[in-house]
Amino acid sequence: MDDEKRNPGVDPYDVIVVGAGVIGLSVAWCAARKGLAVCVVERSEPGAGASSVAAGMLAPVGEASFGEEALLELSLASHAIWPEFSENLSAATGLETGFLLLGALHVAFDGDEAAEMQRKGDLHERLGLDSSWLSPDRCRELEPRLAPNLVGGLYVPGDSAADPRQLVTALQAALHSEGVEIVSNTVPSGCGFGDSGVTLEIPDGAPLLAKRMVLAAGAWSGDPESAWLPEALRAEVRPVKGQIVELAAEPPHSHPVAERIVCGERFYAVPRSDGSLVIGATVEEKGFDTGITAGAVHELLREGYRALPDLAELRFVGARAGLRPATPDNAPLLGSNPIEPRLLYATGHFRNGILLAPVTGEVIASLLVDEEPDLQVDLDLFRPDRFIKPSDPSKAVTV
Numbered sequence: 001m002d003d004e005k006r007n008p009g010v011d012p013y014d015v016i017v018v019g020a021g022v023i024g025l026s027v028a029w030c031a032a033r034k035g036l037a038v039c040v041v042e043r044s045e046p047g048a049g050a051s052s053v054a055a056g057m058l059a060p061v062g063e064a065s066f067g068e069e070a071l072l073e074l075s076l077a078s079h080a081i082w083p084e085f086s087e088n089l090s091a092a093t094g095l096e097t098g099f100l101l102l103g104a105l106h107v108a109f110d111g112d113e114a115a116e117m118q119r120k121g122d123l124h125e126r127l128g129l130d131s132s133w134l135s136p137d138r139c140r141e142l143e144p145r146l147a148p149n150l151v152g153g154l155y156v157p158g159d160s161a162a163d164p165r166q167l168v169t170a171l172q173a174a175l176h177s178e179g180v181e182i183v184s185n186t187v188p189s190g191c192g193f194g195d196s197g198v199t200l201e202i203p204d205g206a207p208l209l210a211k212r213m214v215l216a217a218g219a220w221s222g223d224p225e226s227a228w229l230p231e232a233l234r235a236e237v238r239p240v241k242g243q244i245v246e247l248a249a250e251p252p253h254s255h256p257v258a259e260r261i262v263c264g265e266r267f268y269a270v271p272r273s274d275g276s277l278v279i280g281a282t283v284e285e286k287g288f289d290t291g292i293t294a295g296a297v298h299e300l301l302r303e304g305y306r307a308l309p310d311l312a313e314l315r316f317v318g319a320r321a322g323l324r325p326a327t328p329d330n331a332p333l334l335g336s337n338p339i340e341p342r343l344l345y346a347t348g349h350f351r352n353g354i355l356l357a358p359v360t361g362e363v364i365a366s367l368l369v370d371e372e373p374d375l376q377v378d379l380d381l382f383r384p385d386r387f388i389k390p391s392d393p394s395k396a397v398t399v
């Protein structure tokens, strides 16, 4: 239906997406491209949450962790379609996503750090992932501005990066050209599920109606203060704070401090094509606090400087803090609620929201049109109800 002819409170959308971070926007774009009428509701401005703080590392191999094989499979699947996702988005909008096939170098400055990275290299070998241990000389051939006292590094040639803020802008433009409405600065005031579908109450307006709803509200997906969603349907997601520092080359595009992503034990540095650098990130259990602390800025700059001393010459642009949506097993919640199938979840992406945006968009859009997702990964591993124990009566779903 043409949006101009839509009668609020009467004409239903096919789907309402709650949350306009990269996940919600990607779901909305993929759903709209399948011909669905979509509305996105955002508590603030699109991308204002974790998306505008994320450094944009697309690092399925470098970020692979022991015991997270299911997440690794999903991450590799999404990384494989990232170039096509970016090209399609650029073709639809004429805008860039900042996608760059950079490769990553994980550098060690003492024996302990080297041992830890070599254990990571062993994990990669066991899982058939591409990485190799390099001598200090070889590291400095790749990245000549690394500090001379490094003892070696783990090279991960396939990891890449995108610019999340460019991505948000491009996704918004793509949604605009698909006729998708984004209702910003709106926290829903209630919702109901009935025979005719979903009703989302919003303050100061007619309720929004849809056949289905997708919860893509990031760290707010499980917020007990978001009483608009019945407690039993809130996602098992908690906020995990991350602070980053942004540095810019002066003049832009002057000789970059690093050509690749450079990671240490307590930091990572992601270069942009204009020579600027994002250094991240703290991992803090501080609830919904987004304050920027001197200690975090000091620590990120100290660790970055230890590896790349020339970053001291860059201009300090600022620091940001955001909230990662974390789940108990660090993997996202994808799919419908078995008790309330009109509610789907696309949330809990923790450290991997930018990386997992393409696969999440494709999977959820397929489910919305009742198609089998084209994915070689078992989606059951990401079931949204996987943390609810049958014996836990407080989590029994009554809607």
Ligand code: GLY
Binding pocket: 057, 242, 280, 281, 324, 350, 351, 352
């Ligand atoms: N993906 C890196 C982070 O969350 O800090």
